[in-house]
Amino acid sequence: xxxxxxxxxxxxxxxxxxxxxxxxxxxxxxxxxxxxxxxxxxxxxxxxxxxxxxxxxxxxxxxxxxxxxxxxxxxxxxxxxxxxxxxxxxxxxxxxxxxxxxxxxxxxxxxxxxxxxxxxxxxxxxxxxxxxxxxxxxxxxxxxxxxxxxxxxxxxxxxxxxxxxxxxxxxxxxxxxxxxxxxxxxxxxxxxxxxxxxxxxxxxxxxxxxxxxxxxxxxxxxxxxxxxxxxxxxxxxxxxxxxxxxxxxxxxxxxxxxxxxxxxxxxxxxxxxxxxxxxxxxxxxxxxxxxxxxxxxxxxxxxxxxxxxxxxxxxxxxxxxxxxxxxxxxxxxxxxxxxxxxxxxxxxxxxxxxxxxxxxxxxxxxxxxxxxxxxxxxxxxxxxxxxxxxxxxxxxxxxxxxxxxxxxx
Amino acid sequence: xxxxxxxxxxxxxxxxxxxxxxxxxxxxxxxxxxxxxxxxxxxxxxxxxxxxxxxxxxxxxxxxxxxxxxxxxxxxxxxxxxxxxxxxxxxxxxxxxxxxxxxxxxxxxxxxxxxxxxxxxxxxxxxxxxxxxxxxxxxxxxxxxxxxxxxxxxxxxxxxxxxxxxxxxxxxxxxxxxxxxxxxxxxxxxxxxxxxxxxxxxxxxxxxxxxxxxxxxxxxxxxxx
Numbered sequence: 001x002x003x004x005x006x007x008x009x010x011x012x013x014x015x016x017x018x019x020x021x022x023x024x025x026x027x028x029x030x031x032x033x034x035x036x037x038x039x040x041x042x043x044x045x046x047x048x049x050x051x052x053x054x055x056x057x058x059x060x061x062x063x064x065x066x067x068x069x070x071x072x073x074x075x076x077x078x079x080x081x082x083x084x085x086x087x088x089x090x091x092x093x094x095x096x097x098x099x100x101x102x103x104x105x106x107x108x109x110x111x112x113x114x115x116x117x118x119x120x121x122x123x124x125x126x127x128x129x130x131x132x133x134x135x136x137x138x139x140x141x142x143x144x145x146x147x148x149x150x151x152x153x154x155x156x157x158x159x160x161x162x163x164x165x166x167x168x169x170x171x172x173x174x175x176x177x178x179x180x181x182x183x184x185x186x187x188x189x190x191x192x193x194x195x196x197x198x199x200x201x202x203x204x205x206x207x208x209x210x211x212x213x214x215x216x217x218x219x220x221x222x223x224x225x226x227x228x229x230x231x232x233x234x235x236x237x238x239x240x241x242x243x244x245x246x247x248x249x250x251x252x253x254x255x256x257x258x259x260x261x262x263x264x265x266x267x268x269x270x271x272x273x274x275x276x277x278x279x280x281x282x283x284x285x286x287x288x289x290x291x292x293x294x295x296x297x298x299x300x301x302x303x304x305x306x307x308x309x310x311x312x313x314x315x316x317x318x319x320x321x322x323x324x325x326x327x328x329x330x331x332x333x334x335x336x337x338x339x340x341x342x343x344x345x346x347x348x349x350x351x352x353x354x355x356x357x358x359x360x361x362x363x364x365x366x367x368x369x370x371x372x373x374x375x376x377x378x379x380x381x382x383x384x385x386x387x388x389x390x391x392x393x394x395x396x397x398x399x400x401x402x403x404x405x406x407x408x409x
Numbered sequence: 410x411x412x413x414x415x416x417x418x419x420x421x422x423x424x425x426x427x428x429x430x431x432x433x434x435x436x437x438x439x440x441x442x443x444x445x446x447x448x449x450x451x452x453x454x455x456x457x458x459x460x461x462x463x464x465x466x467x468x469x470x471x472x473x474x475x476x477x478x479x480x481x482x483x484x485x486x487x488x489x490x491x492x493x494x495x496x497x498x499x500x501x502x503x504x505x506x507x508x509x510x511x512x513x514x515x516x517x518x519x520x521x522x523x524x525x526x527x528x529x530x531x532x533x534x535x536x537x538x539x540x541x542x543x544x545x546x547x548x549x550x551x552x553x554x555x556x557x558x559x560x561x562x563x564x565x566x567x568x569x570x571x572x573x574x575x576x577x578x579x580x581x582x583x584x585x586x587x588x589x590x591x592x593x594x595x596x597x598x599x600x601x602x603x604x605x606x607x608x609x610x611x612x613x614x615x616x617x618x619x620x621x622x623x624x625x626x627x628x629x630x631x632x633x634x
Contacts, residue, residue: 212489213418216511220424223514226577226627227431236625240579243627247581250511257491266492288600312493 004144008137015133019126027122034114035090039081042092042107046079049105053098072104088112150174154183161190163197164263205260208253215253219246255376258316259363262383267310275318275407276304276339278311282319283337286326294332302340305407309388317384320377321346321403328401336400342408347400354396361392410525411452414438415445415471416460416487425458428514429521431576442466446474454482455529456521461488461499472502483524487512513582515573522572538571539620539633541612552615562587563608566601570621570631579628605629 045067053069072095079094092107154171161169169190171183222243226236261267283290283297290297307314325335325348333349361382364375385392391406412429416422417440426436437452439445442465449457449471457475461468468486475482484506486499491509499507505524508517526534526545534546542551548564550557559567569586570578580598587604605621613619620632 209489212510213421216487216489217418217420217424219511220421220428220514223579223582224424224427226579226624227428231577231625233625236627240625240627243579243581246511254491261492288603292599292603 004141004148007144008140011136011140012133015129015136019129019133022129023122023126026125027118030118030121034111034118035083038090038109038111038114039092042081042090042109045107046092046094046105049107050096053096053103053105066108068106070104070106072102083111084108088115147176150176150179150183154179154186158186158190163190163193164201165194166265168194201260201263204256205264208257208260211249211253215246215250219243219250222246252376255380259376259380259383262313262380262387265387267313267387270308270310272306273309273311273314274304274306275314275344276301278315279318279322279337279339279344282315282322286322289326290335293326293329295326295329296332296334298334298336300336300338300340302338305339305342305344307388307407313384313387317381317405318344320381321405324348324377325401325403334400342406344405344407345402346405347402349399350401352399355394355401357394360394410455411435411437412521413445413448413452413454413457413482415440415442415458415463415468417441417462417464418460425514425517428576429518432518434521440464442468442471445471449475449480449482450478453480455525456483456485458517458521459484459486459504461486461490461495469499469502472499472504476503481528483521483528485517485520485524487517513579513585515569515576515578515582516586519569519572519586536571538574539631540617541567541571543568543571550612552612552617555615557611557615557617559608559611562604563611566604566608567612570629574631574633577624577628577630580626583629 049067079092081090081092083090088111089108090111092105094105094107096103096105150172157169157171169187171187174180174183222239225239283299322335322337325346328350329335329348330350334347336345336347338345338347361378363379382392384390385405388407391404393404393406395402395404410433412434414422414425414436416425416438419438419440422438422440426438429436434455437448437454439448440463442463445459445463445468457471459468459471468488472484472486475484484504486504486507487510488495488499488507489510496507505527506520508520523545534544536543536545540552543549544551545568548561550559550564550567565587566583569583580601583601584598587601609619609621622630622632624630
C-alpha cells in the first residue's frame with residue numbers, strides 16, 4: 001500500500017466515525033433543546049392563562065383550538081408534559097380548580113415545524129461535513145503527492161541504476177531535509193558499490209592480462225622441453241598433460257577477458273549482421289567436428305534476420321551455442337537449427353536429463369564431466385544477449401536440449 | 410637470418426631465441442625501447458618481434474621509427490593485449506602480423522617464416538625440404554616433380570611441419586594453427602589425426618619417403634636431414 005493511501009485511509013476512517021457519531025448526537029441534542037423550548041413556552045402560556053381563567057364567567061372565551069378546557073372528575077393531579085403518539089404535538093395537561101370545579105386544561109403545540117427545521121439542519125450538517133472531508137482528502141492527496149515527489153524521483157532513479165554503469169548515480173536536490181539526507185546517503189552507497197565494482201572489474205581485467213606473459217613463458221618452456229633429447233615416454237606424457245593444462249588456462253583467460261570486455265561495453269562498433277549467413281558460415285566451419293561425431297544437421301530457415309550489432313559478439317554468441325550443441329552431443333546425434341519469427345533455436349541431443357536451468361548461465365557451472373568445457377561459454381552467451389536485449393531460454397524435451405534466443409519481437 | 414626480439418620478459422625472449430636458433434636464425438634481444446631503437450638504427454634485421462608494453466614506453470614508437478627511416482624489416486607484434494583496436498593500430502602502423510600471448514613457439518616460427526618469405530623472396534616462393542617442393546605462392550606441393558593434390562588444411566599442416574622441421578610440434582599447437590581464428594574452440598584432436606593420416610597417405614602415394622613421426626602422443630615431428 002502506498003504511503004499516500006495509508007495516511008488518507010486514516011483520515012477517511014476518522015471522518016466516517018466522526019460523521020456516524022456526531023450526526024445522531026447532534027440530532028438528539030437538537031431535539032432536546034427544541035422540546036425544552038416548546039415546553040417552556042407551554043408553561044408560559046399556562047401561567048398567562050390561569051389568572052384569566054380564574055375570573056372567567058362563561059366557559060369558552062379566549063380559547064383557540066390549541067387549548068382545550070374540559071370538566072374533569074379527577075382533581076388534583078399534577079401537571080404533565082408529553083409528546084403525542086405520532087410525535088407531532090407536545091401536550092401540556094394541567095388540572096385547575098375554577099369556581100369549586102375541576103377542569104382539565106390541555107395546551108398543545110405543534111412540533112412539525114421544528115422537526116422540519118431539525119431535519120434541514122442535520123442535512124446541512126452532513127453536507128458540510130462531507131464537503132469538509134472531501135476537501136481535506138483532496139488537499140491531503142495533492143499535498144502529499146507534492147511532498148513525496150522527491151522520494152519517488154529518488155526511487156525511480158535508484159531502480160534504473162546499475163552498478164556497472166559508467167556514470168555515477170545523480171539524484172535531484174530536495175529542499176526537504178529528510179529527503180536530502182536520504183539522497184546523500186543513497187548516493188554515497190551507490191558510489192561506494194560502484195567504486196568497488198569498478199576496482200574489482202579492473203582487477204579481473206588486469207590480472208587476466210598480466211597472466212598472459214607468464215602463460216606464454218610457461219608454454220614456451222614446455223615447447224622447448226619437448227625438443228630435448230633423449231625424451232622418454234614418461235616425460236612425454238607429463239609434458240602433454242602440462243601442455244593441456246596450459247592450453248585450458250589460456251582459453252579460460254581468453255574467456256574471462258572477453259566477459260570483462262563485454263561488461264565494460266568495449267564492443268561499441270555495430271553493423272548490420274545477417275544471422276542466417278553467419279550461422280551457415282559457422283556451421284560450415286564446424287563441419288569436420290560434426291562429421292567426426294556423425295551428427296545429423298537439420299536446418300529450417302523460414303526467414304533471414306538482420307540485426308544491428310557488433311559482428312564479433314554475434315559470432316561469439318552463435319559459435320558458442322553451436323559448439324555447445326556439437327560438443328555435448330552424442331555420437332550419431334542430431335542438431336536442429338531453426339530461425340523463424342525473430343527467434344533462433346538450437347536443439348541438440350545429448351545427456352538424457354535436463355540441465356539445471358537456474359545455474360546454466362552462471363560462471364563456472366559445469367554440467368558435464370567434459371574437461372574441455374570451461375563453464376564460461378554460456379555465461380558469455382547470456383552477457384551478449386543482455387547487451388542486445390535478446391532473451392535466451394533453455395528447455396529440455398526428451399531427447400532434445402533446446403536453446404531459444406528471441407532476437408526480435 | 411637475423412631476428413631482433415624486443416621483449417622485456419627475459420624468460421620469454423630466451424625461450425624464443427633458443428627455439429629459433431635451431432632454425433639457423435641469429436637472434437638478438439632488446440629489453441627496452443631505447444636499446445631497441447639503438448639496434449635498429451645500427452643493424453639490419455630480417456624480422457623484428459615486438460612487444461608493445463615495454464618498461465620505458467610503448468613498443469609502437471619502435472614501429473614509428475622504422476617507418477620514418479623507411480626500413481623494410483618485417484615486424485610481428487607479440488602482445489598480451491588482444492583487443493581489435495590494438496590489433497588494428499599495430500597493423501596500421503605497419504606491422505606485418507599480430508600474435509597474442511600466450512602463443513606456441515611453433516606458431517611464432519611459422520609466422521616469422523611467412524613474413525620473411527613475403528619480405529625477402531618476393532621473386533621465388535619455393536621451399537625445398539626433404540624431397541618436397543612447396544610453392545608458397547600457389548600453395549602447391551610437388552614430390553619428384555609430381556604435384557600432390559592436397560586440401561587447404563592438409564597443405565597448411567604440411568607447411569607448418571616444414572617450417573618447424575626437426576622439432577616436436579605439440580598437437581595443441583597444430584589444432585590451434587589449423588582452426589585458425591576459430592579460437593580452437595574444440596580441441597578435438599581426432600581431426601588432426603584424420604588430416605595427418607590423409608596427408609601422409611597422399612605423400613606416400615606420390616613416392617615420398619615418410620619423414621613425419623608421431624612422438625609419444627605428444628605431437629609430431631618432421632625429421633629432415
